[in-house]
Amino acid sequence: xxxxxxxxxxxxxxxxxxxxxxxxxxxxxxxxxxxxxxxxxxxxxxxxxxxxxxxxxxxxxxxxxxxxxxxxxxxxxxxxxxxxxxxxxxxxxxxxxxxxxxxxxxxxxxxxxx
Amino acid sequence: xxxxxxxxxxxxxxxxxxxxxxxxxxxxxxxxxxxxxxxxxxxxxxxxxxxxxxxxxxxxxxxxxxxxxxxxxxxxxxxxxxxxxxxxxxxxxxxxxxxxxxxxxxxxxxxxxx
Numbered sequence: 093x094x095x096x097x098x099x100x101x102x103x104x105x106x107x108x109x110x111x112x113x114x115x116x117x118x119x120x121x122x123x124x125x126x127x128x129x130x131x132x133x134x135x136x137x138x139x140x141x142x143x144x145x146x147x148x149x150x151x152x153x154x155x156x157x158x159x160x161x162x163x164x165x166x167x168x169x170x171x172x173x174x175x176x177x178x179x180x181x182x183x184x185x186x187x188x189x190x191x192x193x194x195x196x197x198x199x200x201x202x203x204x205x206x
Numbered sequence: 207x208x209x210x211x212x213x214x215x216x217x218x219x220x221x222x223x224x225x226x227x228x229x230x231x232x233x234x235x236x237x238x239x240x241x242x243x244x245x246x247x248x249x250x251x252x253x254x255x256x257x258x259x260x261x262x263x264x265x266x267x268x269x270x271x272x273x274x275x276x277x278x279x280x281x282x283x284x285x286x287x288x289x290x291x292x293x294x295x296x297x298x299x300x301x302x303x304x305x306x307x308x309x310x311x312x313x314x315x316x317x318x319x320x
Contacts, residue, residue: 096248101246128311133313133314134313134314135210135296135311135312135313135314136249136296136298136309136311137311138308138309141308182248182249193239193241193251193254193264193265194249194251194309196241196248196249196250197248198246198247198248199248
């Protein structure tokens with residue numbers, strides 16, 4: 093069965109500093125990978141996704157993520173965070189069947205220090 | 207742009223009561239799903255539907271029923287609420303089950319069972 097691990101439950105970053113959120117997945121074949129963001133009291137919004145091709149994908153709000161097959165990772169990065177980036181971030185994988193829904197990691201809570 | 211609309215936003219139930227969480231989308235999406243979000247657990251799939259008249263179980267279906275009589279609506283029913291069903295519930299929809307389609311989430315229903 094597929095699984096997603098987000099090793100960091102909380103991360104604190106100073107405003108203007110760079111950010112990297114880690115995501116590791118377990119799946120036998122090529123996974124389909126997603127990053128979602130959840131602002132307080134809100135639903136989830138898709139930041140970016142990877143299906144195939146270029147392993148560095150660009151998303152909204154200045155985020156990017158790099159797929160590394162050898163490390164089974166799909167880490168999310170941003171060169172300079174803003175206070176509005178404070179939120180919960182979820183990595184998710186789809187096994188390829190589509191109808192079975194997404195398997196989510198447990199989330200990383202991002203705190204921005206002024 | 208209504209997107210995915212969930213009602214109610216908040217609900218308190220007594221143990222043993224029944225209720226229906228409503229979910230409606232106006233994007234003519236075929237695929238709809240229900241997730242529950244618990245602290246430290248990420249999101250887990252409860253039930254999903256690939257089209258009107260078709261539903262199936264996800265990872266945590268026990269205690270929940272769904273139906274899909276129309277493309278637009280996908281209600282989630284709790285027949286006899288239990289404290290273990292205290293959670294935040296999210297409805298999501300996507301154009302179809304193809305992996306290159308984005309899932310859109312509602313803003314959630316926060317349910318407390320006392």
